[in-house]
Amino acid sequence: MVRDIGEKGGRYMKSKIKYTDEPMGKLRAVKDFLPPPEQLVLKEENVKVTIALNKSSIEFFKREAQRYHxxxxxxIRRLIDLYASQHKKSA
Incomplete structure (x- = not known):
């Protein structure tokens, strides 16, 4: 039996994937290595600030953000966090 999954026309789906009911061979279970959901939703406390940045810097980040959705x-927040964490280690 063959099942068709997906459809042409979507932004990321270019063709149909065909799955078959063939033997999968020798399988083995692996230990769960992912953190539990409650560890994934931890939110750090944010503080709102007002900052004046160069127009060209903001345009750069807006372009890159659009490119990476x-x-x-x-x-910008991630960049500042990475910078701060790098310099905390050396201080």
Whole structure:
């Protein structure tokens, strides 16, 4: 038996995937290595600030954010967090 999954026309789905009921061979169970859901939803406390940045810097982050389908504020926040964590270690 063959099942068709997917359809042409979607942004990421270019062709149908065909699954068959063939033997899968020798299988083995692996230990669960993912963290539990409650560890995935931890949110750090954020503090709102007002900051003046160069227009060209903001344009850069907006372009890159659009390219990677995220918000430019998240990218700037992540950059500052990485910078701070790097310098905490050396201080």
């Amino acid at each position: 995220t918000s430019y504020q998240k990218m």
